[in-house]
Amino acid sequence: MELPLLHLALVGTPNSGKTSLFNALTGSRQKVANYPGVTVERKEGFFVTPLGRQVSVVDLPGTYSLRGRSPDEEITRDFVLGKASGETVPDLVLCVADSTNLRLTIRLLLELKRTGRPMVLVLNMFDIAARRGITVDVERLAKELGLPVVTSIAVRRGGTANLLKLTDEISAKLAAEAEASSWRALSVSELRATQREADRIIADCVSLPARPDTWTARIDAVVLHPVGGLVVLTLILFVMFQAVFAWAQPAMDLLKSGFDALGELVQATLPDGLLQSFLQNGVISGVGSVIVFLPQIILIFLFILLLEDFGYMARAAFLMDRIMGGAGLHGRAFIPLLSSFACAIPGIMATRVIDNKRDRLTTILIAPLMTCSARIPVYTLIISAFIPAKDVWGFINLQGLVMFGLYAAGIASALVVSFLIKFFMLRDFAPAPFMLELPDYKMPRLKSIAIGIYTRAKMFLVRAGTTIFSMMVLIWFLASFPQPPAGATEPAIEFSLAAMIGKALEPLLAPVGFNWQIAVALIPGMAAREVAVAALGTVYAIEGGKEAAEQIGQVLATKWSLATALSMLAWYIFAPQCASTLAVIRRETGSWAWMAVTFTYMLVLAYAASLLTYNVAVALGAG
Amino acid sequence: MTDTNDTRPHMPLGLAQRGYTGVIQHLSAREAGSALSDIELESRLIELGFVEGARVEVLHEGLVGRDPIAVRVDSITIAVRRREAMAVIVA
Numbered sequence: 001m002e003l004p005l006l007h008l009a010l011v012g013t014p015n016s017g018k019t020s021l022f023n024a025l026t027g028s029r030q031k032v033a034n035y036p037g038v039t040v041e042r043k044e045g046f047f048v049t050p051l052g053r054q055v056s057v058v059d060l061p062g063t064y065s066l067r068g069r070s071p072d073e074e075i076t077r078d079f080v081l082g083k084a085s086g087e088t089v090p091d092l093v094l095c096v097a098d099s100t101n102l103r104l105t106i107r108l109l110l111e112l113k114r115t116g117r118p119m120v121l122v123l124n125m126f127d128i129a130a131r132r133g134i135t136v137d138v139e140r141l142a143k144e145l146g147l148p149v150v151t152s153i154a155v156r157r158g159g160t161a162n163l164l165k166l167t168d169e170i171s172a173k174l175a176a177e178a179e180a181s182s183w184r185a186l187s188v189s190e191l192r193a194t195q196r197e198a199d200r201i202i203a204d205c206v207s208l209p210a211r212p213d214t215w216t217a218r219i220d221a222v223v224l225h226p227v228g229g230l231v232v233l234t235l236i237l238f239v240m241f242q243a244v245f246a247w248a249q250p251a252m253d254l255l256k257s258g259f260d261a262l263g264e265l266v267q268a269t270l271p272d273g274l275l276q277s278f279l280q281n282g283v284i285s286g287v288g289s290v291i292v293f294l295p296q297i298i299l300i301f302l303f304i305l306l307l308e309d310f311g312y313m314a315r316a317a318f319l320m321d322r323i324m325g326g327a328g329l330h331g332r333a334f335i336p337l338l339s340s341f342a343c344a345i346p347g348i349m350a351t352r353v354i355d356n357k358r359d360r361l362t363t364i365l366i367a368p369l370m371t372c373s374a375r376i377p378v379y380t381l382i383i384s385a386f387i388p389a390k391d392v393w394g395f396i397n398l399q400g401l402v403m404f405g406l407y408a409a410g411i412a413s414a415l416v417v418s419f420l421i422k423f424f425m426l427r428d429f430a431p432a433p434f435m436l437e438l439p440d441y442k443m444p445r446l447k448s449i450a451i452g453i454y455t456r457a458k459m460f461l462v463r464a465g466t467t468i469f470s471m472m473v474l475i476w477f478l479a480s481f482p483q484p485p486a487g488a489t490e491p492a493i494e495f496s497l498a499a500m501i502g503k504a505l506e507p508l509l510a511p512v513g514f515n516w517q518i519a520v521a522l523i524p525g526m527a528a529r530e531v532a533v534a535a536l537g538t539v540y541a542i543e544g545g546k547e548a549a550e551q552i553g554q555v556l557a558t559k560w561s562l563a564t565a566l567s568m569l570a571w572y573i574f575a576p577q578c579a580s581t582l583a584v585i586r587r588e589t590g591s592w593a594w595m596a597v598t599f600t601y602m603l604v605l606a607y608a609a610s611l612l613t614y615n616v617a618v619a620l621g622a623g
Numbered sequence: 624m625t626d627t628n629d630t631r632p633h634m635p636l637g638l639a640q641r642g643y644t645g646v647i648q649h650l651s652a653r654e655a656g657s658a659l660s661d662i663e664l665e666s667r668l669i670e671l672g673f674v675e676g677a678r679v680e681v682l683h684e685g686l687v688g689r690d691p692i693a694v695r696v697d698s699i700t701i702a703v704r705r706r707e708a709m710a711v712i713v714a
């Protein structure tokens with residue numbers, strides 16, 4: 001008889017390695033990082049035990065208790081208690097512990113026992129415990145707790161063998177009817193008693209050398225120094241943005257010449273006509289101009305992934321807590337906001353760790369102001385076309401400096417908006433507490449960084465191949481039809497639908513210095529920010545004919561004034577040019593109204609910023 | 624090393640300087656003036672390991688108002704604001 005699917009659930013304190021274990025068991029690539037609160041969703045995966053039992057395992061957000069204080073913790077509570085609608089309660093709960101730090105997990109485990117679910121304690125990160133000289137009397141611990149205990153090393157090949165073996169043993173004799181749950185939220189005195197009991201068990205079964213992680217202490221002495229720490233943080237961010245500009249250049253040049261060669265090949269082999277124009281102007285000039293930015297995107301992700309895996313993020317939140325507090329932001333908001341530099345979508349999801357509703361909402365509203373990686377193509381294109389690549393003060397690249405300035409402008413405006421929200425709408429609330437575990441530093445793991453970058457690069461390329469490509473087809477079509485009448489002397493694009501649309505919108509955008517070509521690019525750019533670059537590439541390629549098919553940057557430099565370019569940069573700091581971000585805001589706030597608010601306030605800011613920039617620049621003679 | 628016998632005066636952890644080491648005597652959420660209710664604050668502190676008898680050491684403090692503080696609680700490091708740390712009475 002085929003045995004029914006066995007349902008496992010991974011529960012444990014934050015940062016204990018649940019997702020690492022999930023990935024090891026199921027071969028998935030869910031996000032793992034060294035700070036509490038990485039996982040904010042429920043994820044199911046499947047595997048087969050050595051004895052052939054089919055297993056479903058669910059990864060859950062980390063939690064210190066079943067009280068469910070924030071949206072992510074509620075997910076875990078509801079799943080464990082079987083409250084989530086349409087979900088089966090797990091047959092077996094794997095309580096995952098960081099072996100170097102058992103106090104909080106054992107207390108959680110004692111609480112979990114009351115749910116009546118069969119349970120196993122997984123002593124994960126056993127390698128680190130062994131290295132530090134922590135010894136655990138596993139048998140005794142199992143006896144004291146009254147449940148099976150296994151050790152595991154989630155990040156090492158074969159590190160889950162014990163767990164797999166145990167799963168087989170347990171699944172063979174799992175009672176059909178589990179005990180009924182007697183769980184209810186613990187009172188303070190029960191909590192205290194549970195922690196005492198946990199401490200007693202640990203004292204009996206675990207021997208700790210009086211040797212904390214000296215590396216962590218040494219690094220923290222610098223990184224968490226009140227002044228030094230902020231200097232280090234600024235330096236890290238500065239190097240990150242400089243690097244995105246300077247280090248990615250060779251790889252970008254290579255990609256660019258690759259696409260140029262491809263364009264020439266198409267031109268040389270295909271006869272003049274619509275097909276040639278489609279491939280050359282629509283695909284290569286359009287999609288190609290976006291793909292060129294892959295190296296920069298990889299680089300920014302590399303930086304963020306390294307910081308996350310190393311364990312720096314929680315420190316940055318610590319350093320920024322009071323500073324952001326001045327702007328009405330919660331310290332826990334820092335990590336979501338920093339991840340928004342990569343993309344606002346995971347950033348907005350990550351706000352689930354913020355338990356205070358108003359703090360969370362504020363963070364969601366300003367997350368899109370953080371300069372996400374999709375803005376990089378727009379910024380880079382304009383900067384390299386208009387800002388000279390000279391050094392200031394001998395060592396700082398001016399282009400990198402402008403880039404840094406744009407990031408800084410994004411951050412500053414986010415702080416101002418947050419301050420205004422606090423001031424006008426959510427006045428008079430006491431600051432919610434900030435309590436965050438600072439995990440020990442870990443050496444970033446090459447494999448997980450590589451996987452992280454691979455996933456991101458793939459996402460970017462898939463987007464280029466789908467969203468951006470289809471937008472490009474549309475734009476190419478609009479820019480190519482209707483074809484000019486015979487004997488027309490102006491460029492063909494002047495007769496196209498795109499020109500008609502763009503020119504209809506031009507009066508609206510003229511005050512901020514945008515011409516009709518930009519107007520055409522901005523509309524499909526609502527789907528995704530990079531589309532604007534691709535759209536400009538296509539529009540100018542069709543307009544300029546064969547010579548202009550490549551080198552969109554040079555074309556811009558001749559067609560736009562500096563004031564227009566600066567105005568465009570200002571526009572992109574604010575403009576709500578991303579449909580998926582808006583959709584996530586709608587989902588996470590559960591309200592169309594907040595989505596509309598975000599869209600409107602960003603659009604208004606964008607227009608105002610561009611208006612100001614353009615007019616000041618014109619007044620200064622850059623028109 | 625620290626002297627943790629009964630002769631040391633009790634004080635809230637929220638007033639401790641960097642480098643302070645001591646042992647938690649009891650929790651007193653009422654004195655903290657946190658945005659959380661007393662019960663909620665106390666529960667959270669216990670959940671992060673702030674229970675009677677735990678050894679604490681103030682490792683780091685922030686720049687603005689020396690806040691928040693990073694506290695070693697037995698084997699882990701927790702960042703808390705001084706306002707909430709006022710609820711933890713140490714000696």
Ligand SMILES: Nc1nc2c(ncn2[C@@H]2O[C@H](COP(=O)(O)OP(=O)(O)OP(=O)(O)O)[C@@H](O)[C@H]2O)c(=O)[nH]1
Nearest residue numbers: 015016017018019020033037038039062125153154
């Ligand atoms: N050395 C070692 N590192 C591990 C082990 N398991 C996990 N890690 C590391 O511990 C950190 C946290 O791992 P995650 O899997 O993200 O932890 P989590 O429990 O899912 O965390 P949350 O989702 O925040 O609750 C990462 O840096 C992992 O690389 C292990 O067995 N040994």
Ligand SMILES: [Mg+2]
Nearest residue numbers: 018019038039
């Ligand atoms: Mg996780």
